[in-house]
Amino acid sequence: MTENIIEVRDLVKHYPVTRGIVFKKTIGQVKAVDGVSFELKAGETLGVVGESGCGKSTLARVLMNLERPTAGQVLYKGQDISKLSGGALRRLRRQIQLVMQDPYTSLNPRMTVGDLIGEPFEIHPDVAPRGSRRSKVKELLDLVGLNPEHINRYPHQFSGGQRQRIGIARALALRPEVIVCDEPVSALDVSIQAQVMNLLEKLQAEFGLSYVFIAHDLSVVRHLSDRVAVMYLGKMVEIGTEDEIYERPTHPYTQALLSAVPVPDPTLRDNKAIIRLTGDVPSPVSPPSGCRFRTRCWKAQDICAQEVPLLQIRRGSDHPSACHFAEKREIVATHEAA
Amino acid sequence: MSDPTAASIVSTPPATMPTEAGSGAPTNAGLPESQQKQQKPRGLLGDAWLDLRRKPLFWISAAFIVLFLLMAAFPSLFTSGDAVNGTLSRSRVEPSADAWFGYDVQGRDVFARTIYGARASIVVAVLSTMGTLLIGGAMGIIAGYRGGWVDALLSRIADIFFGLPFVLGSIVILTTFNGAGTDNGEWQIMGLVIMSLTVLSWPVTMRLMRSSVLATKEADYIVAARALGAGTGRIILKHLLPNCLAPLLVYGTIMVGSFIGAEATLSFLGIGLKTPVVSWGIMISEAQNYIRVSPYLLFFPSAFLVAAVLSFVMLGEAVREALDPKLR
Amino acid sequence: MSEQSAPGADGSGRPSGRLLEVDDLRVEFRTRDGVAKVINGVTYHVDAGETLAVLGESGSGKSVTAQTIMGILDTPPGFVTGGQVRFHGKDMLAMSAEQRRRIRGEGIAMIFQDSLSALNPVFTVGFQIAEQFRIRRGMSRADAKKRAIEMLDQVKIPNAKGRYSNYPHQFSGGMRQRAMIAMSLALDPEVLIADEPTTALDVTVQAQIMDLLGELQRERQMGMILITHDLGVVADVADRIAVMYAGRIVEEADVYDLYAKPAHPYTLGLLNSIPRMDEKGQELRTIKGLPPNLMNIPPGCPFNPRCPMAQPVCREKLPPLLQVGRSRASACHFAEELVNRD
DSSP: OOOEEEEEEEEEEEEEEEEOSSSOEEEEEEEEEEEEEEEEETTOEEEEEOOTTSSHHHHHHHHTTSSOOSEEEEEETTEEGGGOOHHHHHHHHTTEEEEOSOTTTSSOTTSOHHHHHHHHHHHSTTTSOGGGHHHHHHHHHHHTTOOGGGGGOOGGGSOHHHHHHHHHHHHHTTOOSEEEEESTTTTSOHHHHHHHHHHHHHHHHHHTOEEEEEESOHHHHHHHOSEEEEEETTEEEEEEEHHHHHHSOOSHHHHHHHHHSOOSOGGGSTTOOOOOOOSOOOOTTSOOSSSTTGGGOTTOOHHHHHSOOOSBOOTTOSSOBOOTTOOOOOOHHHHHOO | OOTHHHHHHOOOOOSOSSSOSTTSHHHHTTHHHHHHTOSSOOOHHHHHHHHHHTOHHHHHHHHHHHHHHHHHHOGGGTOOSOSSOOOGGGTTOOOOSSSTTOBOTTOOBHHHHHHHHHHHHHHHHHHHHHHHHHHHHHHHHHHHHHOHHHHHHHHHHHHHHHHSOHHHHHHHHHHHHHOTTOOOOHHHHHHHHHHHHHHHHHHHHHHHHHHHHHHHHTSHHHHHHHHHTOOHHHIIIIIIHHHHHHHHHHHHHHHHHHHHHHHHHHHHTTSSOOTTSOOHHHHHHHHGGGTTTOHHHHHHHHHHHHHHHHHHHHHHHHHHHHHOGGGO | OTTOOOOOSSSSOOTTOEEEEEEEEEEEEEETTEEEEEEEEEEEEEETTOEEEEEOOTTSSHHHHHHHHHTOOOTTTEEEEEEEEEETTEEGGGSOHHHHHHHHHHTEEEEOSOHHHHSOTTSOHHHHHHHHHHHHHOOOHHHHHHHHHHHHHHTTOSSHHHHTTOOGGGSOHHHHHHHHHHHHHTTOOSEEEEESTTTTSOHHHHHHHHHHHHHHHHHHTOEEEEEESOHHHHHHHOSEEEEEETTEEEEEEEHHHHHHSOSSHHHHHHHHHSOOTTOOSSOOOOOOSOOOOTTSOOSSSTTGGGOTTOOHHHHHOOOOOEEETTTEEEOOTTHHHHHHOO
């Protein structure tokens, strides 16, 4: 089970910033994703965390081949998907599916649930013969915990959590190997969020799915992920197993991020060593030189401005970390909560 | 035919939150179960229909429209009079029990002429509206969906047509092809009028469609469809069109009304339909010299014209209110 | 529900008594599809210097309560059908519009989740703050500007002077939220209602904003009502918590008691269903089902269809919010059992 199903190599996605309507002039580049590499193994969940603007949603779009990368490769079983088009691309789409964040906007309000979940079969008619589609849709509804009788309803007749289930059923229809989940539970209420997370886990076990699970909620990511990658301003700053990232983080940004997560336990209020970052994330149009985190980092030295720290295993870190001064630091709160 | 209306109608109904009044959130959670009680599921259009059914405005205008459509289709149901030929001896005989609307200068039955006049007015208006919607809608979809230079080009072309003053533009077109001395048949003239109305009005629908497409095309469900591997055709037909159609539908209804008026204006000016065709505009035009002596000659066709225009405009208004999720 | 006494922060000194009390408030939304009973007898209070967290999921009525307190409830569809909101003992719902307007800003201020839409995009941030000093305090242009810059400085906006003439869209999310805090605190309110103040923000920025709010609250001895769905944020800053479900308070308790031993099955379910950073891999214990339809709230306890402890009595009798032990109240027939279990 250690086969790499997806490999991402030096992925870059820049969006030009233009001015003018008729004569467009490029005045800069939004460096949304700027040199990201990782691999996804069969059957595992890779969590991707980061704050808004770190490029995690762009990453999802490039993985889904909704956007072509500026540079770099996305390999699905050794095949560069960003070079595919036409029929080959359509066939690939069966293998990689997407679950989106907002259950209110990701379903066409004018289609019934049956049409929505049946749409994948219409686009890929060879997957299921016409006659069997309706029963397949019902099976899928049942699978994600919805009443198959509701096949003729419209999305607005469902609650947020139920709509997210519809979205999941749609993604599952073609029996993909990989599902990219872009903040799938962020828009849901706590009690509903837990139901959807349990469903995702159940489906993974049942179908041997691999997930790329993108979220900003660190506890959600930990709960579901085998490995976790932390992104900051278009770069991956640290990657490792869930244990390595949450228990032994070595990049200062990861440490700060983890310490800032509010823990639902008032008794930890006073003995929590919280690292308070100052300021906001710089603009991705003109990111800082060298290490992108240096403007908010308490460890920053001259070298951080001059040299881009590579994501690699370092002295003081048993897993890849992109910090010149990577070292362990206790994050009190995550341990003692219980 | 001015653009400002466009802004108010562009209410793309993208995946709105469950249709609820006011601040949305509080009652959201409960919605699904309330809907479960209704046996028949209904879409957003179904919702709009339920809403429409409760509006007297809708029923009144719809009744009038049905009446006018019947008039246009089967005028003989309403009158046995002769709309074209008259007896000069009855010239300008006042309304009576015998001829409810009286007789015109040439002794023709005004009631019969008014009834028969509906056909030309409505045919011209409906066909021009369809033409405008088709051309404008298609251009709008292409411009909005493709974007880039296609959009820039189409939008500039639309601007040029939009810049032509409506009445002046149609006078130019119609005097060229349908001026004094030309000898066009009834259907030819109708065709010309329809063409001039369409040519001068499509930019409005194009803008409407384009802005509606622009707002919808970034929607998550379009991205989701692309992720599934849906082609351009499917995305436009299945996802984009149904969600962009509502504002166009509303505008089209209102447009039928204003085209009825436009047809009458052109006929009145003498460059639209001409006798022996019967239309309200021609009747009004003929009546203008006798306003003082026989006001009823002007009154009856005008009343029908105003009623027809108003019914369509009010129907459009009712449909807009029903489709606009914000008003719910 | 009058027997529900105040489980004060620590029961000791209450300097200015009951600052703001909501008493048996009832609000309904009259919509096309029917009448939704959004708030069904909510009672809570906040004293000077304490933080009350109102916790609930969407549709629980937590924000509508705040809107009613502020007098910014959309009417229609929202209608207050009963109860009182007392500020310094005076019922605000019975006041004239003019009197209420005077309380807004100076007596009670509110900050919203979405700072981008809460600030007017066509005026500079500084101007919007200064305007309040000019209109409400009659200050001169120059004085107002000086005060506004002081306010921006107090909420730790770097280079406050330079930022004064920036427009809202030139601020980042965190900065904008700070500006909004500055604006709502400009007239020195006694109560601050913060409606999901950090929900739209990133974790690291959220921590900064919560710190700032806590600091300002302590300095000014304000009463604060923090409305949120985030159990983590609440644990960090609240003194007392009121948990809302289907337009009712189902549990009210001191923050430590509540997390240590919830006295209502809903609270217990919520606490169980959040993924925690220290528990990996186990299936989350969820609350089954969905929140009730507010147009058709089940008889008895509104939570009974989802409750693992539900008994026949729960389907018949609505449990009132009653004292359990010393400093807490719960609206569950079996609250005692919950509290006394191991």
